[in-house]
Each structure stands twice: as structure tokens, then as C-alpha cells.
Amino acid sequence: MKKILLSTVAALMLFSCQNEQTESSDSNLNISARRACATQEVFEAQLKANPALALKMNEIEAFTAKHSLSNFTGRLVNGKIQIPVVVNVLYRTAAQNISNAQIQSQIDILNKxxxxxxxxxxxxxxxxxxxxxxxxITFVLDQVIRKSTTKTSWGTNDAMKKTAQGGLAPTSPTTKLNIWTCNIGNGILGYAQFPGGSSTTDGVVIDPRYFGLSGAANAPFNLGRTATHEVGHWMNLRHIWGDATCGSDLVADTPTHNEENYGVPAYPHYSTCSGNPVEMTMNYMDYVDDNAMYMFTLGQKNRISAIFTANGARASFAQ
Incomplete structure (x- = not known):
């Protein structure tokens, strides 16, 4: 009887420990150890909901192929395109209500x-x-808007951008870059909307745990590069592997990648795609850790600059 009782107690203790471990892991369920960006998935959902978007994107691609920064005639500040940034903070916990210092640190990182x-x-x-x-291109913090919410996670259906769904509508999205910080969920660090989409959902979304340098920022994504990556999408850059095996990112001077890279890849990392090129794993548009990404290319610069030229998809930012 004593042995049975002891076995029962041991089993209950084990169950209790397992429950505690589960609860502990559940509390960190959405903290990502690998970069996960939902930009392409969101884009594909938008294409499905609005077939006319495909035509608009094709027009933007045709325009991009013909224009570069040398054609730029809009407003420059100290010789550079300057973008005002509105940060929309949606928070349920104190940690999600990120400080002004953390927000400014992210603006500083973008500028660097x-x-x-x-x-x-x-x-x-x-x-x-x-x-x-x-x-x-330079960035200046224009405004911080904060809103308390009871929502535990927001997903990737743009609910955080809609007041009817408890979010915050974008502020002047044709002249200001809107960034939302909120718990996205499902291990997603962030996502962005490519040029050409609706102005009512235009901007970038980033989980506060991967935003800036201080406060809630979590390693290995604590150097602000999630925003650099997502703003790159907002400026019409694709993932460097083209979201397909040996796909195209529509930039001539980036090597063909097998697929996304994670962590801190050893250099040189060779592709098995045609020609076996060395992959540019340190490009901001790969999926490596923050401390392993640190460059854009001239081809990416030309692609970005095209959207700010006269009649470009984001020409209103340069007026």
C-alpha cells in the first residue's frame, strides 16, 4: 500500500512539474529562436483577396526596371530622402508598452x-x-501613439491597423511610414506591406521584443535589424532567396540563394544553385540573426530609389 501511495505521489509530482514546464514554455511560446517574417504570406493573401493588385505590382516592376536614383527630382533633406515615422504602440503588458528611448533607438538603427x-x-x-x-535614406521620429488593449496576439491579418478591430489606423500613410509594435504571435518577428497595396494598411508591423536596442528586445534579434529587414520590404525589396528554391529577388547583384539562411552562417557559404555562388548571407534581406546581417547592395539601392522617383509607388514621400 505504501509503495502504491509513494508511486501515486511521485506521479502527481511529475505531472505537476510537467504542467509547470508547459506553463513556463507557454509564457514564452511566441519568442522566436529563428527569424520569421510574414511579408510574403501577407502579400499572397492580399493578391488572393484583390486580383487587381497583381496588375499594380507588375506596373511597379516595369517602372522599377527603368528608373534609378539618378532620376530623382523630389524633396531632399541634406541630400537624402527623409521619411517621417509614426510608431503605433499597442500594448497589453508593461513590457509591450515600449519606452520612447527604445523607440528612438530603433530610429537610430534605421539611420545607421x-x-x-x-x-x-x-x-x-x-x-x-x-x-x-x-x-x-534617413528617418525621423514624427509621432508615438499608444493604445492599451486586452488582445493577447494580433496575427497577420492587419487587425492592428484597424480601429474597428481594436487597433490604430495609420496616420498620413502616403507621407509617413507607420510602424506598429504589438504581439503578433506564432513566432512572427514582423511583416511589411510592399508598395502598391492599400494605404489603409500600409506600413510595417514588429513585435516589441525585437524592436530597437533596449527594454523588451530579445536576443538574437535585439539589434534592431528586424525593422531594417521589414522597412526593406516596405521599400520594395524581396527576400534574397526570392521565396523559392534558387528563386529571384529581382536584383542583379545579389547571388542566387538555395533558400533562407538562419543563425550566423560561416563564410563562405556556397549555394548549390547554378554556378555555385557564395551566398550573401550578411544581406539585410536574408533570415540570419541580427548580428550577422549588415549590408544592402547597389542593385537594392536602385530598386529602392525607383519607388521615390516622380510617378514612383512612394513618390508622395518625396514631395
Missing amino acids: DFNALNSDYNSVPALFSGVKANIG
């Missing part, structure tokens, strides 16, 4: 990464040194 002022810029391997680029 898009102007080749990041401290790791000179780490670009010699093989790629001839194509590394200073994008030449």
Missing part, C-alpha cells in the same frame, strides 16, 4: 543601416565590397 553607418558595415567580405551600398 540605411546610411552605411552601422559599425559592422566594414565586415562585408571583399567578394561583395564592390556592390555594398549606402542607401542614403
